[in-house]
Each structure stands twice: as C-alpha cells, then as structure tokens.
C-alpha cells in the first residue's frame with residue numbers, strides 16, 4: 001500500500017486556507033506546510049510502517065491542485081536557488097537545531113553575542129571528523145536552542161555569518177510567507193523581487209529589503 005493511501009485512510013486529511021488538518025485519535029490536528037522537519041507517522045498502530053515524511057512533500061501529493069494555488073506562500077524558487085548557491089559558497093553542509101547533536105570536539109572559540117549560553121562562545125571543532133560550529137542560546141525562560149552548523153572545510157567567521165544570514169532569510173519568509181519576496185519600494189514605488197535590488201551582495205540586498213528600498 002502506498003504511503004499516500006495509508007495517510008488518506010488513517011488520517012482523513014482536510015485542507016482549509018493554508019492549513020491541512022489530520023484527524024488523530026478522533027481529534028483534528030493542524031499541520032503547517034512550512035514545517036520543514038520530518039514527522040513520524042504511526043498510523044494509530046494500524047500499519048506496522050512508521051515512516052518519516054517531509055510534510056510539504058506529502059501535502060503536495062495529497063492536495064496537488066490546492067498546492068498550485070497556494071505554493072507562492074510556501075516557496076520561492078528564485079530565492080531558494082540563490083540561497084543554495086550562497087550555502088555552497090560558504091561550504092555549509094547543514095544546520096541542526098537538535099539538542100541530540102553530538103558535542104563538538106572544541107579546537108578553538110570565537111566571541112559571540114552576549115545571549116549565548118553553554119560556553120558563552122562559538123565553539124569550533126570537529127564532530128565525527130566533520131568541521132562544525134556549535135553554540136546555544138536562551139530562547140525561552142527555561143529553554144535553550146542548540147545550534148550546530150556543519151561545514152565542508154575549516155570554518156571562518158565569514159562562513160558562519162553567511163550561514164546565519166541564509167537561515168535568517170529562510171526563517172523570515174517561512175514565518176511571514178514567501179509571497180513577501182516581492183515588495184514595493186517606498187522611494188520610487190516600484191514593485192520588485194528582493195533579489196532585483198540594485199546592490200552588489202546578499203547582505204546589502206537583505207538590509208535594503210528590510211527597509212523596503214530597491215537601491216534606486
């Protein structure tokens with residue numbers, strides 16, 4: 001039986017607005033299409049399969065017609081392609097926010113912002129032979145986020161800043177909606193894509209975008 005058929009049978013998915021609801025143990029639970037981490041499907045114990053699935057991929061398959069109507073809210077190919085290039089240029093492999101990540105074998109440290117917890121610095125070193133920068137910061141009164149960035153080579157502060165900027169941009173659009181890649185310049189009134197801002201680098205374009213300024 002295909003995953004999609006099992007999902008339809010067990011979870012009775014329903015689509016409304018930008019939200020998909022799964023029925024779990026008689027109760028409807030909302031799922032966000034913007035949720036990028038995988039989920040574990042238990043199928044209420046009805047099937048032995050317990051598959052990890054990316055929510056967005058699964059929902060694209062479940063609701064292909066609705067997806068076409070709302071996809072501009074969830075993705076922008078041009079931005080994604082550009083950010084992939086930037087990640088590649090910084091030799092960034094991936095970013096983890098899991099507290100289960102193994103600790104880095106610290107070789108050196110960089111000063112960081114004052115809200116860092118743990119060592120209070122950016123710890124740089126190896127995890128299972130791969131270069132990584134690891135740090136934690138308080139994200140709630142009683143909670144913290146452990147961030148681990150994996151790189152293809154020994155990282156520099158510039159590589160860390162680039163990786164953090166990429167994540168900031170992705171988080172912004174995931175939170176506010178990817179249709180926001182288009183904006184109106186407060187100065188000249190033109191409506192344009194943020195990557196059309198007439199400046200030389202992504203950090204400069206991103207700063208101007210946040211001021212709704214096209215570089216005119």
Ligand SMILES: [Zn+2]
Pocket residue numbers: 185186187188189190213214215216
């Ligand atoms: Zn302008």
